[in-house]
Amino acid sequence: MAGHASGDQGVGVPRAAIGPPRFIGRDGELDALRSALTSGTAVVLIEGEAGIGKSRLLAEFLETTQILETTQAGGASSRTLVAVCPPFRRPHTLGALVDALRQSTDKVAGLGLSPLAGALRPLFPEWAAELPAAPEPVEDATAVRHRLFGALCELLDRTGVTVLAVEDAHCADEATLEFLLFLCARRTRRISVIVTYRPEDLPEDSAVRRLSSLSAPSTTRLRIALGPLDVAATAGLVSSMLAGAQVSPEFAQFLHQRTDGVPLAVEESVRLMGDRADLARRDGAWVRREIEDIDVPATIRDAVLERFHRTSPATRTLLEAAAVLTDPSTVGLLLAVSALGEEDAQAALEEAVGTRLLTEGRRDLLAFGHVLAGRAVYESIPAVRRRTMHRRAGVSLRDVSPPPLAQLARHFRAAGDTQDWSTYAEQAADLALASGDDATAAGLLGELITEVRLPGATVVRLARKVRLTAPEDSDRIQDLIRSLRTVLAEQQLGDRGEAEVRAELGRLELLVENIAAGRKELERAVPHLSHDPVAAAQAMIVLGWAIGEPVPNETSLYWLRQAAEMIALPMPEKDRNRLRVNRAVGLLTLGEQEGWAEVARIPWDAPHTAEHLGIANNHYNVGVMALQWGHYDLARRHLASARELAERHPYQRHLTLALAAEAGLDWATGRWDGLAERLHGIVEVAAGAATSHLEVRLTSHLLAAARGDRPTAEQGLSAVLAGSGEAPGCALAAAAALAAMALADGDVDRALMLSQEPLDLVTGNGMWLSAVDLVPVRIEALIASGSAGDIEARQLVRGFSEWLRGRDVPVARAALAWCRALLAQARGEHERAAALCARAALLWDALPRPYAASAARERQAACLSACDRRESALPLLEQVLAEYRELGADADAVRIAAALRAQGVDAARPRPARRGYGDRLSPRELEVAGLVIGGRTNRDIGEVLYLSPRTVARHLDSAMRKLGVSSRTALAVRLVELGLGPAS
CATH class of the missing domain: 1.25.40.10 (Tetratricopeptide repeat domain)
Structure with a gap:
């Protein structure tokens, strides 16, 4: 290398003398990572800002620890799979994981995959001939997703993956993060997980933050937070790039100040200084030429762009193509997007790689060494040239098999090609929906609907595919609402077309709690939906649900009874059964006995697996209503059936719902032993499901209040009340509990304030059923407030009594x-x-x-x-x-x-x-005896109530003695005579 002579001025360093940096300053973190991953199953989170060295730490671990492509004792394959999440604006569903598996697995025919693996077909169409047949379709996105997750876990297991590393998880799509949660929560064969991410780019509710808490108790949990290098480590990093030569303390201090010790910034700055001949060797150490004259960039962006502009025009064009493509790409694709001639291409490739702006990765794919470098170059490309390159990228990727649909949609969108963008975005959204990734599908379709002037029929078709839930997607929903209103204002749709748009518009308005606007649109749509009985019935049922604002009971009943006429019309049975349950829920919420007659018409079995999700959902809804009515045994049977179906298939969302409802039932029926611990576990699992999470928190805080933890209970119940917009039942229960606490403190005014608004909703829409805990507290507060309150309390009891008349x-x-x-x-x-x-x-x-x-x-x-x-x-x-x-x-x-x-x-x-209890049956004896009516054995009853058969027998003997009977049959008859049997 040049520059060996010492002297005052020194000699500049040639580019070739600057090598890749060694692994410096992270030995402690590397040792911790090794210890965690070699001691059993582990979940390791590595966090830090951009350029801090997360990927380098992972790479060093893989290179120095014999895990990658090794063989375990006994001959079992053991290897690490690395999935890198690219910084796409709209990431592809499970894209990083799919690409990693695709590149590491050539054939799957000999893996002995179960029929479940047929769910992988949408993600790996090129393996269709080797995969089992596709499973029967299901409509619920969560069911689709979790079936797919199970298949992916099986594929990882069969290919010998023992460590899954996911890089840049802050860029991951929702499905990938949900899969990681699924993987970490597995209780069967365990795979260690390493995740790198930038904490500043993670949403507060990101699934990444829940990964370690969901892992099994035996799993090692490690969080590594990488910080900047100190001055000494900065000097060591620079020295390693200069063949181990000494770096002057003055230079190291200067560079550390300008880069804040961020390794990537140090590396880029050294390379830039080498390009500019700003480095010199003096007295055996590398120094800067002139402190006053050298302005080292303070940001990575400036360093990258200055190096970029020092390359040849052809190389800059090639680097721009790489920035447009973002993903690691083949040489052929890079040249197609750059449109370089053969003469310039080879020299450009050599220079781009020689400057280390581009690096060669697996399978000879080329990409920027760091995502920020690529982003800096991309943002510097003039808009016209950028659109041209995106167009070339889209045209070139069309012939790839399987087609990268999300990338094609991205490139044609950036190119301004509306037709191709629409085509590929919808195809990508369909693939996302098939994989259970609602969020990605909603983003792709939402952009089309809001940014492209589409025909009204197309807008309705796309909008129906969008599955959104408030409040997380409220901004996107508002965009869709504006687009649909524009369609109504500007296009001639005819009565049917307009009704379909208004029905969709009404659904979206209700999602963002614009109740009046939503009801108005549905009411305008219904008269012209007779051509679609399913849509008409669903709109009528929603109008019949007493949600959000006071609606007269008679109005709700009118719509629910109108829906019955639509449900009687020809339609698919699965739609009919779903609508029957929804109608029954509406009736039962109003306390109408008619709802149980509707429940009696619902079939509880299905010939096809695809229909089991609907059956699980039906069991859950009926179980919740039975719980609200006080038919606790019926509630327990239906909720248990919902849970069993959800566990068997699996339907994670429905399993969470069932567990949450069962916990509420256990609270009501006094099964408090171990309930707090179960609730804690369910809270973690339900964190992504707003309603279930709220219900579990409510139950947890009610239990805390009863057990004497007043501060925790009051704070928690207040939070539930504040966040219960989507769950009015939770709001009523929380308000009742808080008002009862206020009364216990003698704070009558607060009790009245807490109970006033919820009560107005109850009396306005006839939802007395959901207020059985609130009404007594409100009455007690009114009585305590004085004579005027006493009058209002009597009126309230009278109204409650009138509503209950004729109802069981x-x-x-x-x-x-x-x-x-x-x-x-x-x-x-x-x-x-x-x-x-x-x-x-x-x-x-x-x-x-x-x-x-x-x-x-x-x-x-x-x-x-x-x-x-x-x-x-x-x-x-x-x-x-x-x-x-x-x-x-x-x-x-x-x-x-x-x-x-x-x-x-x-x-x-x-x-x-x-x-x-004297001659009266105890609560437990009533529970046990009630189950006898259903013909259950002592063992069956014990499984339901978590009792031993001997304990069940003891309770039955006591119940028979108290009621003066000598057989189980006589006991059942006597219970029915006394009106103590379970409701049917």
């Missing part, structure tokens, strides 16, 4: 008895109030809902004390204390124990067993 709603009957007890107590009618409390407790017991029953008995004891019936009140209060203790309602138990001690009763003495 067990939970509402119990709540009404409780409300009447509160009014009687307020009037000083303590004997009557005690009797009403006892009736409420009996009705709660029959459900069973033990916590509410104990609260009713607690107030019954207070009323008895007010009648000077201390001999009856104290034993009852002791029973309540035992019940609270058995439930785990610690805060209530402490309060009752204090009250008993004040009466001279030793409440602190532990009791050998729970106080008996």
Whole structure:
């Protein structure tokens, strides 16, 4: 190398003397990574800003640790698969993973894949002849996605992958991140996962942040946060690029200040200085020529662009082509996009690689050494030339097999070619939908709808493909709404076409909670949708749902009954069954017994696997309504069926919904043992599903309140109330619990404030069913507020009673008895109030809902004390204390124990067993006996209630003794006679 002589001025360094940097300053992080990955299954997150060395750390690990393409003991293949997520504006569904598998796996015919692998066909069309047949189609995107995820896991397992590394996860599509969650949560064969990402580019709710929390307890979890190099490490990095020669402390300090110790910035700056001959060797050390004269760029962008402009015109054109393509590309593709002649091409390639702006990767593909370098060059390309290059890229990629649809859509969009953009964007969206990637599909189609002037029929067709949910996609939904309104204003669509646009417009308006606007569009659409009974019935059912704002009960019922006429018309059975369930939910939400008749017409089996998702969804919806009505045994059966179907297929979203609802049922029925731990686990899984997440948090905070953790409960319930726009039932329950806390503190005004708005919604749209917890709290607050409030409380009870007349709603009957007890107590009618409390407790017991029953008995004891019936009140209060203790309602138990001690009763003495219920069945005995009616064996009952068969037998013997019967059949008959059997 030149420059060996020492002297004052020194000699500049030629470009060839600057080599690639060695791995410097990350030994501790490398050791930690090795330790995690060689000690078993691990999930490792490597984070840091652009250019900080995340990819280099991963590469060094792979090069120095014998994991890549090795063989484990026993001959099993073991290797690492590296997937790099490109910085596309609209990333391809599972693109990084698919490309990595495609490049690393030539054939799949001999892998022994199961029929599940047929789900891989949309992603790997070139393997169609080797893959099993495609599975039966399902409509639910989550089901599609999770079936695909299972197939991908199987492919990884069969190809011997033991470590999956995903680079630049901040650029990953949603499906890739969901797959990583799926992979980390697996309990079967485990694959270690390494993920690199820029934390500043991750959304707050990114799935990347949940990866380690979802992994199995035995998995090693490691998070490595890479920071800048210090001055010494900066000097070492520069020295390694200059063949190990010494770097002057002055130069190292200067360079560190200008680059902030970011390795990529250091490397690019050294290369730029070498290009400009700004480096010199003096007295055996590399230095800068003149401190005052050398202006080293402070940003990577400036360094890259200055190096870029120092290359030849042909090389610059080639680099621009690489920047336009973004992905690692073949030489042929680069030359096609650059349009260079053969004479210039070879020299340009050599110079681009020689400057290390382009690097050669796997399979001789060329790409920028760092994504920021490519982006800097891309943004410098004049707009006209950029469009031309995108056009060439699109034309060249058309012949690739399989066609890279998302890239084709991107290139033709950037080229301004609307027709080809539309074609490939829709095809890419269809592929995304087939893979369960709704987000990518919505982005591709949303851009078409909002940016291209399309015919109205095309807009409707595309909009129907878009599956969006508020509030996450509210901006995109608003764009679609504006586009559809433009279509209505500017195009002649005819009655049918206009109705289809308005129906879609109404759906979108409702998603962003523009309830009045949404209802108006649906009402205008319905008269002209008779040609499409499914769409007409769905619009009518949505109009019949009491959501968002007060709608008269009669209006809701009108639309739900109109929908019944549409459902009777010819249509596919799966659509008919889905509409029946939706209509039943609308009726049952209003407390209409007619809804159960609709449920009775729903089939609960299906000949095809593809229909099982619909059956699972039906079970879930019916189970939730049974839970709201207080038919708890029926709820448990349907929710268990939904969970079993979701686990078997698997449908992760529906599994989460079922688990959340079952947790709410366990809260209501007093199955609190281990519930807090289960809720914690469900919260993690449900983080991506807004409604389920809210329901689980609600249950968790209600449990915390009962167990005495008041600060956590109050803060959590307030958050649920604030975020419950999509789940009005959660809002009502949270408001009721918070108002009850306010009453316990003597803050009547706050209790009234918390309960006012939810109650207005209830009375406005007749949703009394969802207010069975709110109404009693509101009545108690009104009574406490004074005489005017007492009048309003009586009116409220009257309205509740009138709504309940003629309806068999067990939970509402119990709540009404409780409300009447509160009014009687307020009037000083303590004997009557005690009797009403006892009736409420009996009705709660029959459900069973033990916590509410104990609260009713607690107030019954207070009323008895007010009648000077201390001999009856104290034993009852002791029973309540035992019940609270058995439930785990610690805060209530402490309060009752204090009250008993004040009466001279030793409440602190532990009791050998729970106080008996006399001749009444205990809540657990009612549960066990109720299941006998369904013909279940002791073992079946034990599995449902998590009891041993011996414990079930003990409860049955006790129930038969109390009811004076000697057989299971007689017990079932007696329960039905008493009205204590499960509702059907």
